[in-house]
Amino acid sequence: MSKLVKFGGSSLANSEQYAKVINIISEDEQRKVVVVSAPGKRFDDDVKITDLLIQYATQVINKENYQATLDEIIERYAEIANAYDVDEGEFAGIKETFTNLAKNDYKNDEYLMAAFKANGERMNAKLMAAVLNSRGMKARFVDPKDAGIVLDDINPNAANLLDETYTNLESFEYSDDEKLVFPGFFGYTKEGNIATFARGGSDITGSIVATGLHIDVYENFTDVSSIYAINPHLVDNPYPITKMSYREMRELAYAGFSVFNDEAIIPAIKGHVTINVKNTNSPEDAGTLIVPEDEVKHSHVITGISADDRFSALYLHSYLLNKQIGGTLTILSIFKKYGISYEHMPSGIDDLTIIFDRNQASDDTIHALCKEISEAIHPDKLEWIHNYALIMVVGENMAVSVGSISQIIKPLAEKKIPINMINQGASKIAIMIGIDQEYTDEAVVSIYNQFFKED
Amino acid sequence: MSKLVKFGGSSLANSEQYAKVINIISEDEQRKVVVVSAPGKRFDDDVKITDLLIQYATQVINKENYQATLDEIIERYAEIANAYDVDEGEFAGIKETFTNLAKNDYKNDEYLMAAFKANGERMNAKLMAAVLNSRGMKARFVDPKDAGIVLDDINPNAANLLDETYTNLESFEYSDDEKLVFPGFFGYTKEGNIATFARGGSDITGSIVATGLHIDVYENFTDVSSIYAINPHLVDNPYPITKMSYREMRELAYAGFSVFNDEAIIPAIKGHVTINVKNTNSPEDAGTLIVPEDEVKHSHVITGISADDRFSALYLHSYLLNKQIGGTLTILSIFKKYGISYEHMPSGIDDLTIIFDRNQASDDTIHALCKEISEAIHPDKLEWIHNYALIMVVGENMAVSVGSISQIIKPLAEKKIPINMINQGASKIAIMIGIDQEYTDEAVVSIYNQFFKED
Numbered sequence: 001m002s003k004l005v006k007f008g009g010s011s012l013a014n015s016e017q018y019a020k021v022i023n024i025i026s027e028d029e030q031r032k033v034v035v036v037s038a039p040g041k042r043f044d045d046d047v048k049i050t051d052l053l054i055q056y057a058t059q060v061i062n063k064e065n066y067q068a069t070l071d072e073i074i075e076r077y078a079e080i081a082n083a084y085d086v087d088e089g090e091f092a093g094i095k096e097t098f099t100n101l102a103k104n105d106y107k108n109d110e111y112l113m114a115a116f117k118a119n120g121e122r123m124n125a126k127l128m129a130a131v132l133n134s135r136g137m138k139a140r141f142v143d144p145k146d147a148g149i150v151l152d153d154i155n156p157n158a159a160n161l162l163d164e165t166y167t168n169l170e171s172f173e174y175s176d177d178e179k180l181v182f183p184g185f186f187g188y189t190k191e192g193n194i195a196t197f198a199r200g201g202s203d204i205t206g207s208i209v210a211t212g213l214h215i216d217v218y219e220n221f222t223d224v225s226s227i228y229a230i231n232p233h234l235v236d237n238p239y240p241i242t243k244m245s246y247r248e249m250r251e252l253a254y255a256g257f258s259v260f261n262d263e264a265i266i267p268a269i270k271g272h273v274t275i276n277v278k279n280t281n282s283p284e285d286a287g288t289l290i291v292p293e294d295e296v297k298h299s300h301v302i303t304g305i306s307a308d309d310r311f312s313a314l315y316l317h318s319y320l321l322n323k324q325i326g327g328t329l330t331i332l333s334i335f336k337k338y339g340i341s342y343e344h345m346p347s348g349i350d351d352l353t354i355i356f357d358r359n360q361a362s363d364d365t366i367h368a369l370c371k372e373i374s375e376a377i378h379p380d381k382l383e384w385i386h387n388y389a390l391i392m393v394v395g396e397n398m399a400v401s402v403g404s405i406s407q408i409i410k411p412l413a414e415k416k417i418p419i420n421m422i423n424q425g426a427s428k429i430a431i432m433i434g435i436d437q438e439y440t441d442e443a444v445v446s447i448y449n450q451f452f453k454e455d
Numbered sequence: 456m457s458k459l460v461k462f463g464g465s466s467l468a469n470s471e472q473y474a475k476v477i478n479i480i481s482e483d484e485q486r487k488v489v490v491v492s493a494p495g496k497r498f499d500d501d502v503k504i505t506d507l508l509i510q511y512a513t514q515v516i517n518k519e520n521y522q523a524t525l526d527e528i529i530e531r532y533a534e535i536a537n538a539y540d541v542d543e544g545e546f547a548g549i550k551e552t553f554t555n556l557a558k559n560d561y562k563n564d565e566y567l568m569a570a571f572k573a574n575g576e577r578m579n580a581k582l583m584a585a586v587l588n589s590r591g592m593k594a595r596f597v598d599p600k601d602a603g604i605v606l607d608d609i610n611p612n613a614a615n616l617l618d619e620t621y622t623n624l625e626s627f628e629y630s631d632d633e634k635l636v637f638p639g640f641f642g643y644t645k646e647g648n649i650a651t652f653a654r655g656g657s658d659i660t661g662s663i664v665a666t667g668l669h670i671d672v673y674e675n676f677t678d679v680s681s682i683y684a685i686n687p688h689l690v691d692n693p694y695p696i697t698k699m700s701y702r703e704m705r706e707l708a709y710a711g712f713s714v715f716n717d718e719a720i721i722p723a724i725k726g727h728v729t730i731n732v733k734n735t736n737s738p739e740d741a742g743t744l745i746v747p748e749d750e751v752k753h754s755h756v757i758t759g760i761s762a763d764d765r766f767s768a769l770y771l772h773s774y775l776l777n778k779q780i781g782g783t784l785t786i787l788s789i790f791k792k793y794g795i796s797y798e799h800m801p802s803g804i805d806d807l808t809i810i811f812d813r814n815q816a817s818d819d820t821i822h823a824l825c826k827e828i829s830e831a832i833h834p835d836k837l838e839w840i841h842n843y844a845l846i847m848v849v850g851e852n853m854a855v856s857v858g859s860i861s862q863i864i865k866p867l868a869e870k871k872i873p874i875n876m877i878n879q880g881a882s883k884i885a886i887m888i889g890i891d892q893e894y895t896d897e898a899v900v901s902i903y904n905q906f907f908k909e910d
Contacts, residue, residue: 247805250804250805251803251804254804262804266774269774319721319724326787326791326796328787328797328800329784329787329788329791332781332783332784332787333784336781336784341781342783343802344801344802345783345800345802346799346801346878346879347798347799347800347878348706348885348887349705349706349709349717349885350702350705402867402868402871402872402873402874403864403865403868403869405864405868405874405877406861406864406865406868409858409860409861409864410858410861412857413857413858413860413861414858416857417857418857419857419860419879420879421878421879422860422877422878422879423801423802423876423877423878424801424874424875424876424877430803430804432803
């Protein structure tokens with residue numbers, strides 16, 4: 001059995017956190033591959049390395065003085081290097097890399113930004129390899145370029161993996177007695193430029209590398225001992241999920257369960273890699289296992305409830321809208337023109353609601369989009385609903401338990417929470433409920449209590 | 456107050472039915488405008504005039520002997536004409552029109568078919584005007600050409616109204632002491648060719664003429680004394696709906712309530728025309744009123760439940776489907792290419808179900824469509840679900856009654872009927888439920904019993 005361990009930013013924030021990570025790596029021989037994020041916050045008001053690098057990049061683009069920012073970045077890495085007697089030459093290289101970022105040539109400012117951000121992870125992986133070596137563990141820093149992690153070049157700050165990466169990883173050579181340390185979050189375009197994933201990118205790298213190198217278990221170290229059935233800030237003693245299916249995690253992560261990035265599940269499904277979400281601060285806790293659905297057996301009808309209010313909705317009313325062949329086509333072409341992808345599109349016989357992620361566009365853009373749709377379709381009514389929340393109620397057991405929708409709706413009816421939309425798709429393991437933002441927490445807690453209160 | 460009366464085919468099937476219609480017209484001075492269908496079935500196994508005309512047209516197209524068919528058609532009109540001593544010259548004109556249909560020139564066979572079918576209504580309106588005149592009522596046959604009912608020329612057998620019709624009807628001149636008799640179902644293209652509406656076309660003509668001539672009440676005479684809360688074949692003593700809103704009727708008619716055509720509501724909404732569905736065989740019954748929603752007050756949470764199994768569904772599963780800007784666009788472009796409009800498109804985070812009216816395309820066409828989508832999108836899974844039923848649960852009160860969804864779902868859960876899809880759109884007066892065809896009647900009856908059983 002082989003394991004990949006991935007550590008998030010808070011697990012690597014300073015030398016004290018590093019100590020925990022070194023223990024975790026050293027105490028299990030099976031932990032062969034390490035994926036690291038950039039150092040995160042050391043305390044609540046602290047600044048993450050990634051944000052310092054964005055500041056550094058912005059100063060360079062604007063030709064402002066960046067020296068203080070650069071010094072602050074280097075100081076964070078130095079604190080760790082000094083604590084572990086890292087080889088001086090090795091640390092000089094890290095320092096030089098950060099300094100040279102301001103002097104290198106880039107294809108354009110977008111690529112500049114991607115390269116600055118990515119080096120937070122890249123230098124942390126270099127540092128981690130040096131620290132492990134200084135502790136007597138044989139470790140090798142692996143640049144994604146050398147492992148062949150290839151991304152597309154459409155948006156260098158939200159790039160997508162190219163499938164050839166898996167072929168490249170298949171032929172990546174390494175010996176059984178060394179630890180491999182990969183930086184998360186980025187790869188290289190075919191032209192050789194750095195490009196990063198969007199949000200949660202280190203989780204995705206962990207998943208890709210685990211699948212490509214045929215690792216059995218992907219241990220994802222965070223700062224919680226479990227994934228819970230509800231956002232743990234909303235109730236006391238939330239119910240911990242010990243095991244869940246890949247697709248349950250996908251559905252929950254889609255709307256607000258940020259502990260494991262939703263897109264990062266997909267490579268793991270491909271590679272049948274077991275995911276284990278664990279706590280860096282309490283590594284003896286079993287954590288949550290994420291596995292194929294046939295390996296899951298839940299005692300409750302629902303497994304978890306998540307919610308996200310990042311959405312907006314466009315409501316259109318027009319008689320015989322759905323008889324117009326090509327009517328929706330026109331609307332979606334306009335969405336495409338403005339670079340907005342839609343999430344869901346519930347429809348009545350004369351109306352259509354298009355739900356989309358509000359973060360994709362400014363208010364001005366959305367107003368322009370509405371205007372153009374209005375002129376193209378001449379609807380009787382067009383309304384932009386700014387604050388739209390989606391609740392996902394998820395459970396493998398829902399697919400076999402016929403009455404689950406009724407049980408889910410009941411507490412909302414009792415609390416008189418108006419439902420804008422309810423949608424059970426074909427997967428049958430999730431029900432999506434659209435409500436006004438203001439009711440989000442109350443709705444989630446009341447559904448949770450309906451199923452978990454007695455525990 | 457003015458009324459338009461429209462009679463369906465069964466109300467005009469023979470001289471006996473004609474007698475009831477003449478009584479209805481004569482007993483109320485406000486009944487100024489009459490719209491007629493073609494004579495329908497006289498008994499269960501009978502053939503409707505429209506079907507005889509389709510047979511006649513087909514024989515002409517195929518250069519087969521049509522004399523027996525033509526004779527049968529003329530005989531049906533003759534029976535009525537003879538019973539009411541219609542002027543011989545008048546009837547000779549009707550006979551000649553039918554005979555000449557085989558000899559006239561047409562743009563193509565589609566227009567030929569439209570012209571043959573339309574003359575069932577056209578000659579019946581001519582005959583009705585003659586009969587009313589013979590009974591001493593001053594009546595005038597109005598050809599849609601003379602009234603200016605203009606249709607588009609995209610599909611002569613499923614044409615759409617052009618808005619200029621309303622301007623034309625505004626200026627249509629008639630005197631207060633005459634009854635106007637319009638044939639339903641058809642109009643003329645700008646080129647002057649006959650084109651017909653799709654299904655239920657006489658209902659649409661009634662609505663258009665009532666709106667265009669500023670009629671207050673549109674009495675739609677059928678063979679039932681009321682619209683019921685459920686298909687009356689499914690339960691004993693079904694609950695009659697005395698008053699409902701336009702939009703309730705639209706939602707119910709969309710899925711199976713065929714008593715009043717769903718598209719025919721739209722012109723009436725535009726003209727604020729009150730619709731009154733009445734029974735030709737029992738005209739003293741109050742029937743069902745269809746009015747704006749602010750004039751409706753229901754005693755039940757739901758007003759009616761309808762169901763229709765004319766649908767199919769295409770199910771697609773593909774990871775991150777909804778993150779692909781333009782992915783759905785590609786799919787809908789292919790639907791458009793094959794001339795298929797979709798009805799609803801519920802989606803999960805990685806899947807999409809496209810529900811469409813199966814009657815729009817042959818199985819071969821749908822297979823070709825699936826193949827093309829498969830090649831364009833490369834989904835992980837693509838499945839064609841042939842038999843898909845939609846249930847519409849409709850009620851103005853549902854918009855204000857928060858717990859209604861829960862009550863609707865409960866009986867289905869109790870009967871263990873699996874729900875494929877549930878969709879509450881923005882209108883909030885209707886919930887759409889997708890189930891397998893085999894459960895349709897059981898599901899509808901159990902929901903009906905949940906709300907109406909105690910009555």
